[in-house]
Amino acid sequence: MLCRPIADWNEPDFGDSANMPSEKYELGLPNNFTKAVPDGDTFLRDVCETCGFVAYQNPKVVVGAVIHCEGRIVLCRRAIEPRAGFWTVPAGYLEVGETVAEGTMREAREEAGAETIIENVLAVYTIPEVAQIHIMHVARLDPPQIQAGPESSEVKLFEWDQIPWSDLAFPSVRWTLMHFKMVEGRSTFPVFTSPPPG
Numbered sequence: 001m002l003c004r005p006i007a008d009w010n011e012p013d014f015g016d017s018a019n020m021p022s023e024k025y026e027l028g029l030p031n032n033f034t035k036a037v038p039d040g041d042t043f044l045r046d047v048c049e050t051c052g053f054v055a056y057q058n059p060k061v062v063v064g065a066v067i068h069c070e071g072r073i074v075l076c077r078r079a080i081e082p083r084a085g086f087w088t089v090p091a092g093y094l095e096v097g098e099t100v101a102e103g104t105m106r107e108a109r110e111e112a113g114a115e116t117i118i119e120n121v122l123a124v125y126t127i128p129e130v131a132q133i134h135i136m137h138v139a140r141l142d143p144p145q146i147q148a149g150p151e152s153s154e155v156k157l158f159e160w161d162q163i164p165w166s167d168l169a170f171p172s173v174r175w176t177l178m179h180f181k182m183v184e185g186r187s188t189f190p191v192f193t194s195p196p197p198g
Contacts, residue, residue, distance in 0.1 A: 059126075062134045063103040064091020066180040067116055069141035072157040073177070076111045078169055079153040086169035089176055090114065091134070092151075100135050108139065112155045113147030116140065123179050123192035125172055136176045138183075 033046040038054050046055040066089055067074040075087045090111040094103040101118045108114040116139040125134040148155045158164075160181065168174050175195055183189040 057131070059128075059131045059133050061094040061100075062091055062132050063094050063100050063137075064089050064107055064134070064176070065104050065116065065118070065137040065139040066122060066176055067108060067112070067114055067139045067141050068180075068184075069144050069157060072159055073163070073180075074108075074112050074114055074141060074146055075156060075158055075163070076148070076152040077154040077156075078151065079148075080151050083169040085153070086167050087164050088169040088173050089136070091136070094135075101137070104135075104137050104139065110149045111152050113145065113149060114141055114155075115143060115145075117142050120187075120189070121191055122183070123176060125175060125194045127172065127194070134172055134176075136172075136179075138180060 032049050033055065034049055035044050036047045037043065038045055038047060074090065076090055077087050078084050090108040092107040094100060104118060105116050108116045118137050118139050120138045121135065122138050123136045127134065146155045146157065163177065179192040
């Protein structure tokens with residue numbers, strides 16, 4: 001039996017649940033799943049042959065911020081893979097039950113020891129290659145104190161011309177910094193999106 005009941009699992013709202021199993025399940029061994037297009041769907045999904053449970057795979061949401069303080073920007077040197085040793089803005093996966101602002105402030109606290117005030121949404125990047133959506137903010141460091149967290153080997157405030165561009169962890173970090181620079185000091189601006197490929 002591939003799927004098994006879990007008494008304490010909080011089932012999300014699936015909308016129309018007419019075709020969902022009557023009990024609550026979690027996935028077990030993958031060999032009972034087959035690829036199929038469920039009724040009323042248009043995508044190929046992993047469907048349990050035993051109970052009909054559909055294992056949806058949806059993009060992860062990453063939240064983060066360009067955190068500024070007196071003309072400088074907070075960057076963290078990653079202490080974990082992927083891209084350990086490279087620099088990034090504080091960012092990470094949104095947790096269940098958080099707003100994007102709450103997740104952004106938590107990531108800043110965890111990775112950079114930074115308390116922040118969210119000022120604006122800066123950008124929404126779609127990165128289908130890794131099934132992620134990045135929601136990036138502009139935030140102010142307040143108070144002006146930082147300290148490396150467990151996932152960072154180092155955290156620093158950089159002047160713009162000191163940013164280690166060749167050692168940034170991901171392309172989205174560069175996008176975020178460049179988009180911030182384009183609107184630095186402005187209180188309102190359109191939300192940026194992913195640059196075109198190439």
